[in-house]
Amino acid sequence: MKRWLGIGVTLSVMLVGAPAQGQTTSLVGVIDFHVHSGPDSRPRSVSDLEVARIAKRAGMRGLVFKNHFTMTADRAWLAMQEVSGVEIFGGVALNHAVGGLNAEAVRQLVAFSGGRGKVVWLPTFDAEFWMTRAGDPGKFVPVMRDGRPDPALGEIFDLIAQHDLVLAMGHSSPEEVLALIPEARRRGVRQILVTHGLGQQPSTEQVAAMVAQDAIIELVWLAVGNGEFTLADYAAAIREHGAGHFLLSSDLGQEMSPLHTDGLVAFMNGLRAEGISDEDIDLMIRRNPARLLGLDP
Numbered sequence: 001m002k003r004w005l006g007i008g009v010t011l012s013v014m015l016v017g018a019p020a021q022g023q024t025t026s027l028v029g030v031i032d033f034h035v036h037s038g039p040d041s042r043p044r045s046v047s048d049l050e051v052a053r054i055a056k057r058a059g060m061r062g063l064v065f066k067n068h069f070t071m072t073a074d075r076a077w078l079a080m081q082e083v084s085g086v087e088i089f090g091g092v093a094l095n096h097a098v099g100g101l102n103a104e105a106v107r108q109l110v111a112f113s114g115g116r117g118k119v120v121w122l123p124t125f126d127a128e129f130w131m132t133r134a135g136d137p138g139k140f141v142p143v144m145r146d147g148r149p150d151p152a153l154g155e156i157f158d159l160i161a162q163h164d165l166v167l168a169m170g171h172s173s174p175e176e177v178l179a180l181i182p183e184a185r186r187r188g189v190r191q192i193l194v195t196h197g198l199g200q201q202p203s204t205e206q207v208a209a210m211v212a213q214d215a216i217i218e219l220v221w222l223a224v225g226n227g228e229f230t231l232a233d234y235a236a237a238i239r240e241h242g243a244g245h246f247l248l249s250s251d252l253g254q255e256m257s258p259l260h261t262d263g264l265v266a267f268m269n270g271l272r273a274e275g276i277s278d279e280d281i282d283l284m285i286r287r288n289p290a291r292l293l294g295l296d297p
């Protein structure tokens with residue numbers, strides 16, 4: 001559990017991302033698929049409206065608001081009323097706060113006016129794998145039952161398929177992800193995102209099995225900022241499996257962490273310094289997220 005590592009690490013890693021001389025990094029057309037912002041029940045660096053304004057100023061194309069405890073499709077629509085020209089989407093994370101694996105939470109996500117509900121995250125902070133790893137003795141929301149996908153996921157996967165939503169794997173273990181992908185595919189789910197996909201420490205073979213089933217692996221800047229991964233780790237994974245299978249997002253918004261836009265620029269510069277091509281970066285930070293969201297890639 002390294003997510004509480006100090007700010008000093010974050011700031012020093014930020015400097016790694018300094019652009020090469022004379023080179024500027026543009027966020028035009030970029031989509032941040034993993035945006036934390038307030039209001040929230042944990043401290044956030046910016047509000048929904050602030051991050052939307054910052055994204056617009058940077059020329060970004062879109063944002064996905066992620067909250068662990070409440071649905072964000074409504075907030076996404078409200079932010080778009082105030083900040084035109086940025087595509088903002090929301091979703092719901094199936095933690096205890098919305099009743100766990102509760103299909104009604106997904107039905108309401110898509111029924112809300114504005115139509116900005118697009119992502120369903122399996123349990124995150126309430127995931128068995130996450131809580132067990134963190135030594136949290138609380139009650140988790142299991143996604144597997146007797147070695148099989150929990151029956152409650154059937155209706156949820158059907159709704160995701162019916163409304164062409166993105167199924168994000170939350171903080172499920174690599175083994176769970178590999179058990180859930182075939183069931184989701186069988187029920188017609190098209191877009192699958194493995195949330196900060198290296199953070200659950202899958203083996204190379206497990207990542208290969210995920211991408212073989214056309215799941216997209218999310219790489220988040222936050223995990224570089226807090227020292228969990230290096231840019232070299234990410235670059236190695238991208239080379240191993242191919243940029244077409246990855247998505248880059250910030251996962252920022254924590255109190256005292258850099259702004260989302262600063263993180264994304266450092267991310268792009270850092271990967272470029274690791275030898276990842278601009279074309280591959282473009283694929284991972286613009287085109288793949290657009291495709292998942294049903295936007296013209």
Ligand SMILES: [Zn+2]
Nearest residue numbers: 034036066251
């Ligand atoms: Zn997050």
